[in-house]
Amino acid sequence: MAAAPYSIDPTTYLDELLAQASPDLMREMLQGFINQILSTQADQVCGADYATTSESRTNVRNGYRHRDLDTRVGTIDVAVPKLRTGSFFPDWLLERRTRAERALTTVIATCYLKGVSTRRMNDLVASLGINNLSKSQVSEMAKDLDCMVEDFRTRPLDTGPYLYVSCDALTGSSVFRVR
Incomplete structure (x- = not known):
């Protein structure tokens, strides 16, 4: 056999x-x-x-x-x-037609948002062992992130109260309020 x-x-x-x-x-x-x-x-x-x-x-x-x-x-x-x-x-x-993992896409998109140039991006991913990431691939990943950011910015906020934590350090002591 x-x-x-x-x-x-x-x-x-x-x-x-x-x-x-x-x-x-x-x-x-x-x-x-x-x-x-x-x-x-x-x-x-x-x-x-x-x-x-x-x-x-x-x-x-x-x-x-x-x-x-x-x-x-x-x-x-x-x-x-x-x-x-x-x-x-x-x-x-x-x-299909996509070579990067979603986690890697998120890292690249974050670097893009922080101002890392597409030319430097290729050097960055090469240090991770990934070969030949083109400028157009980085731009495409950034477009995907732009869509996610736009969806977040335009989401409806009428679904109820939202809890958040506020810190005030101006008086020398931290004050935490939950609203």
């Missing part, structure tokens, strides 16, 4: 990685686990395991599409299985 291309024995896999003491250990582990999950999902869509003959098979694999996924541990190569008929796309992991 042929082994799947991303078949992992967890104990052996972790022992090998820890023995190598690679500085990119987390990135390699994340890439291996994501690719294993995608391979298993493709097997379910096909109705049979990789390289297995089965009467319940409904589709056949046809190679991989490699996509870069920007994560907190750096850019990883995700091997998305291709199918002979139909398509397989992991919407839970990747967004």
Whole structure:
């Protein structure tokens, strides 16, 4: 029986990685686990395991599409299985035509709001292990943030009392009032 291309024995896999003491250990582990999950999902869509003959098979694999996924541990190569008929796309992991995680988008948008130039932004994300973030990608992320800010600014405030904390430090002692 042929082994799947991303078949992992967890104990052996972790022992090998820890023995190598690679500085990119987390990135390699994340890439291996994501690719294993995608391979298993493709097997379910096909109705049979990789390289297995089965009467319940409904589709056949046809190679991989490699996509870069920007994560907190750096850019990883995700091997998305291709199918002979139909398509397989992991919407839970990747967004079509979008390479950055939502958390990274928020960080970039915050830097943009604080005045960090798009040119410096590329240097910043390169230090996080993310390659080639274009000026247009930064601007697109800022547009998304502009929409969220506008929604916040124009939200209705008629839904009831709002509690807040007020601090007064002018007299030398703090006064807290809840209104």
